Amino acid sequence: MRLAALEHSVFDFERRRAQNPVQVASAPSEACQEYQTELETAVASLTRDNRRLQSSICDLTQAGRALKSTIADLTAQAAAKDAKIDALTRHLRQAKAHVKVLRASHVPPQNPAPPRAALDDPRALIRLQAQIAAQGTRVAAMEHDRYVLEGQVLDLQLQLERTEREHVAQLEKYAAVFGGVLALMQVGALPGPLVETPGTGNDRMWAQIVEHVAAHDAHHLVGVLYTLWDRHVPILGPLAAVLGALIRGSAHTTHVTLLAALLLTQVAPDTQLSLPIDATAPPSTTVTYGRGNYA
Known part of the structure; x- marks a missing residue:
């Protein structure tokens, strides 16, 4: 929009100059013409810098979108990990309840059973305890993964905020520069x-x-x-x-x-x-x- 306003201002200048020609100084010397050529080159360089600025803004915008997409993916992964942790926690809770039931049901018999039969339930109890320990290990690993993912999400959010701040600062800087150029070009609107x-x-x-x-x-x-x-x-x-x-x-x-x-x-x-x-x-x-x- 600023470039369009600048082009409109230049067109308005041409129209005003055609309507109200202004007397200018005599033709400059050869050295003056050489410096004027360098100045025209500087104006062309400003146009090229504007194109590079627009390309840089597009790159920063795309990088911001990529960071937001990565944060969304990591957030989804963290949610999936949380769901798995909840499922494992419920399974562990059920296993503990089952162990309590087994312990409550394992009452010493009034009439001693054969030694082989007496060892069956303790073995099952030991196996169930081993399963519970394994499930607890898996839950701990899932918790660690969740903390790692949360840390990555936080780092990416901080990086995105820092990139956005740098982007905004750069935009404000160049907006002030081009705003000054536009103010210089608008003849009838000098502050x-x-x-x-x-x-x-x-x-x-x-x-x-x-x-x-x-x-x-x-x-x-x-x-x-x-x-x-x-x-x-x-x-x-x-x-x-x-x-x-x-x-x-x-x-x-x-x-x-x-x-x-x-x-x-x-x-x-x-x-x-x-x-x-x-x-x-x-x-x-x-x-x-x-x-x-x-x-």
């Missing part, structure tokens, strides 16, 4: 203007979205911003603020910083912004983008 740096504007939610996108994938964010500028989207104020924040961010690579600075020279040529150009050079070595002197 609010930015001032100097994302996070200090009039709309905290909008600033947090931009911060989140920049923190997770600044390279793709620059590509999206270039796409907005190339499509003549009239949001140069917030666009310049986002680019300025990206350039000032110390966590981004030099490549991302230079791309953002190059785009900023096209969006807002009057912007004065200094940044280090060589990590190994002294801190005083800086370059000023915009209409200013280079140092």
Whole structure:
């Protein structure tokens, strides 16, 4: 649904640009065109990442279904084991009752019987006791199997919950990223203007979205911003603020910083912004983008 909304927004941009053409800066230099090509490549990479994300979501969903099926099978096996244990318990109870009956019926006779006849019932009693012991052993084994199955079911349930939490966290992360991209692409639905740096504007939610996108994938964010500028989207104020924040961010690579600075020279040529150009050079070595002197 987000991709459909994004496509609809792009179509709406084309229609607005056809109705209200906007004057853009002069044709960029060869170096600018080269960087623009790299930015377009970054936008294409974002599309590929989206496809990989959808494939990963499908894999996680299938894995969750497989785990649920395994848990259902183990639960059925545990129920079958419980039924067998109940049957063996009833059989053991009946055997014990039968032993009690035999013991009660085995009363010493008033007239002693022949020695051979007197030994018949004790032998049967011993055999029955042996059967009872064997049944008790089987019941104990079944109880052990049941405990093992219950432990396996519990482990699988914990694994399923952990997988679901990771899945939800990943979905929330990418939903925030694509939500930020969608908010950037919707010209008429900007939540609010930015001032100097994302996070200090009039709309905290909008600033947090931009911060989140920049923190997770600044390279793709620059590509999206270039796409907005190339499509003549009239949001140069917030666009310049986002680019300025990206350039000032110390966590981004030099490549991302230079791309953002190059785009900023096209969006807002009057912007004065200094940044280090060589990590190994002294801190005083800086370059000023915009209409200013280079140092």
